[in-house]
Amino acid sequence: MTEEFKKKAVDAVRDFGWPRIIIFLFVLLLFIVAPFVGVRVDTSISDVLIRFGQNGVMVLALVPMMQAGAGLNFGLPVGIIAGLLGATLSVQFGLTGWIGFTGAIGLCLPFAIVFGLLYGMLLNKVKGEEMTIAMYVGFSIVTFMSILWIVLPYTNPTMVWGYSGTGLRTTITLDGYWTKILNDFLVIRIGSNFTLPTGAILFFALAAFAMWLFMHSRTGTALTAVGSNPDFARASGVSADRMRIASVVVSSVYGALGIL
Structure with a gap:
């Protein structure tokens, strides 16, 4: 024994x-x-749970790209930009509470899908050089958006610089809009230092379940086949290029949701 x-x-x-x-x-x-x-241990555990709920969706964004054999986080940069666009537009329109949060999701999804499609098409053109191109695109899009955040016609006084009235502040507060809306949903407080962010954990669980459904769907199975054996997948009639694009799009969508 x-x-x-x-x-x-x-x-x-x-x-x-x-x-x-x-x-x-x-x-x-x-x-x-x-x-x-x-x-304090209880405060530390509470912080870990909050970070888990916040960052878990970002980790899920890595799954499609890895399964498709296209790399780790190529879809994240454009997805994060899409999420930030959705969030700032939601604040610009003055949406608050759950309407503001769901509005940010609805506004960011079209950006994430379009950005993911374009990025996936680019990666298909540079097979074998994805790491290099991803590095350049990552730096380039950050630089480009740093300029764009200044010139986009935002007018909400909580976001723009007070002196000039144009350009986004370096830090934008969501107080009064939808800050911590997931953390405070069905929150469980024990004592004065421990908080269980039930809403954020449920949101992560829902995102994980949606990812599981996608990966077990026909498209997800084909995507995994492309990552495991591209030649066999191609012989079976599966388009490797389309599956790679699909993986980037899904990764971008999850990246956009995760940054919210």
């Missing part, structure tokens, strides 16, 4: 992977040390 248990334990460790175990032990060590350096 002991030998069998040892074998199962070794297999479990091998399957889980030492990198994950080391990360888990490091995080556990941080929580153990926290009280000795004046950091």
Whole structure:
């Protein structure tokens, strides 16, 4: 029994992977040390849960690109820009509460889809050089949008510079619009320091379920086939280029949702 248990334990460790175990032990060590350096454990756990809900969707954005064999995060830069456009337009129109948040989602989706299509088409033209092109596009789009944020005709006084009345501020507050709307939805508070952001976790769970449905759909299966064996997928009548574009579009959409 002991030998069998040892074998199962070794297999479990091998399957889980030492990198994950080391990360888990490091995080556990941080929580153990926290009280000795004046950091409250309940506050730290609450912050971790909030960050998990906020960043989880961004992590999901990596899945389609990896499954299609197109890379890790090529869809994220354009998706983030699309999300920021949707958010700023929602504030510009004065939308508040759930209307403001859902309005930001509705406004960012067309941008994310169009940007994803164009970016996917570009990546198909430079196969084998995706990493280089992605780096240039990432830097270029940030620079381009830094200029565009100045010249776009935003007029909401909470966003534009007060002196000139044009150009977006470097920091825009969502107070009075839809700040922390997911974190505060069905929130569970225990004491004065622990907060369970139920809404953000539910939003992540919904996004994860939608991703699971997509990856198990006909398109998702074809996308995975392209990433696993492009030649076999092509022989089966699957267009590798279309699947790569689809992966970039989905990644861009999730990137846009995640930044909100």
